[in-house]
Amino acid sequence: MAVTTDSSLKARAGAALAAPVVWLAGLLNVPLKTWQRATGTGGMAAFFLAPNMAIFGIFVLVPLVINFFYSATSGTAYFLQDRTFVGLEQYERLLDCASYLDPATCREDLFWKAVHNTGLFVVLQVALMTLVSVITALILNREIVARSFWRAVFFFPVLLSPVVVGLIWRWILQRQGLLNFVLYEFGGEPVNWLTERSWSIAAAICVSVWAHMGFYTLILLAGLQAIPRDLYEAAEMDGTRPARVFWRITLPLLMPNLLVVIVLALIRAVQIFDEVYVLTGGGPGTSTLYLTQYIYEIGFASLLRNPGLAAAASILMGLVLVVLTLIQLQLGRRGERKAARE
């Protein structure tokens, strides 16, 4: 009884809160009906699309188009009309290198440093991410007690903001932090996790894997659960060894999801910024300076501000992302076609 009063109270409170909105919506009906009579249902489609497409056009499409103009101008001003047209000079400047393998020989050595760092980060992070997510998904797919609890455990950091992730780990990895304390308890020497070159790179990779692996695990788990049970039962009846079951049934059937995960992880890794920026600030030196931070600093923060150069760099990065996204869409379409056939 008490429960029903409570819920009806809640419903009444909700209705009271919604009342002004409903009233407003009713009021809107009068002019909109006139509009509908004047333009027909086609006009109504335009009306429904208008707010979203206006915002979309101004804040997504226009910037996308004028980015190309930016990359063809120079100067420190932000408004296009105050900038000088220089053609492809910014791209020439970015790509002016004696050897692409050695950033020091490039005119924009910082850009190439960021490209190299990002490349290394992408390869190692995606490899580690895929490995950890696959293992976790396989384990979560077993017959375990309280599966949804364990799934939530691995998913938890996905929701945290990158700033929170960066700060949590900065606190743990600092010289007097928890990790060095654990090392000390086991008799080890403290390590400067965030101020030593190679450790800072490892920290950036591990922290970003920590923060995002739950997301990929979830996709892989959905893929594992979609594998028909009877395949496993048949394999068991034939007495197939578990390793063989994995290589011959699980892995091939998981492959579409695995590919999607790898491509998604690649797309995200190329754009890595927030959590590493908060964690290391790109340091020590430039060892964890990645492309997005380079674009941000050349575009806004640095004394050597050069929005044209930042725009050119962002377009080069965008090209990589477009290629990766096209692969992803292709994979998705192939998956759909396969599903349609079945």
Next chain:
Amino acid sequence: MSSIVTFLSRRRDGRSWHWTDIVTWVWLVGGLIIMFGPAVWLVGSSFKTPGQLAEFPPTILPYVSQKAMVEGYDKPLTLYRVMQPDGSTKVMAEVRRVGIVAQMVDPEAPGEIVKVNISERRPVRQIGFATENYVEPLKKNDFLLYLRNSVFVTLTATLITLFTNSMAAFALSKYRFRGRDLVMVLIIGTLMVPLSVVLVPLYSVVSAVGLFDSLWGVILPTVATPTGVFLLRQYMLTIPDELLDAARMDHASEWQIYWRIILPLSAPALAVLAIFSVVWRWNDFLWPLVVLSRKELYTLQVGLNTYAGQLNVQWHFILAMTVVTMIPVVLVFVFLQRYITSGIAGSGLK
């Protein structure tokens, strides 16, 4: 006890243990520690005093030093347990400290000042929470302002997102018109344009329309989410057209159809989008960092980063404010996690 062990070691299929079961449990328990441990450590540390945060090795629980009023002194003095030459310990109060030597008094005999080497004493303390870590930055610093800005940005952006995205999704799912496919291609196409690629031109567009350094400049560029339109459209496609036709027979206007039929029926998809939008907007960092320059407009994320980037990091405040920043997301996680996981598993959106 043994029944607990039997319960935990019981397997659904009733078979005996295999080495993979051990790997499973090691991985799960290790995962529990690695995933939750850092956040738990953060919360624990956020209640420690600055002095305690600087300690190494750190204590697991937060402690506060005990203080006592001593006759002849205006302020309460910190108590220490001092090693006596004969090996026993005695509680004494510190008057002042010069280098490694502390001048201390016995609370029972306050007249006489004793010089003690600081290596021969330990503070007297008990478990306690330094709640001033939370109160002070909210009161003295601008964190209350940042919190308000973050709440405003999150709620406003989510409302506008729900409204505009659902209208667009309605048009794209229930009307046939010229250019519909083009609009869809444009929307899907921009899924591949992340913020970092249009950072510079977006900044100049936002400045040109006069939204630079304002909260609306943070909100508006984020609300026309292609994922939102896509998610809602997919859901609305499953609403039967006959329902709409029946309403039209009853002389309902198109607006009423949207408002009275489509929106209530799309409630599950709207809920998923709302949850995602709240998490996205609450966590946004790079764009607010670029577009906000006045300190009083900072969101929590930008404010936290600014304070954490100072030369002399005040960790006791930073940790407490990090916990505050984490709270809404943890609430979403605890109560609404299954909507999010089903949303991701269903559509791969994040």
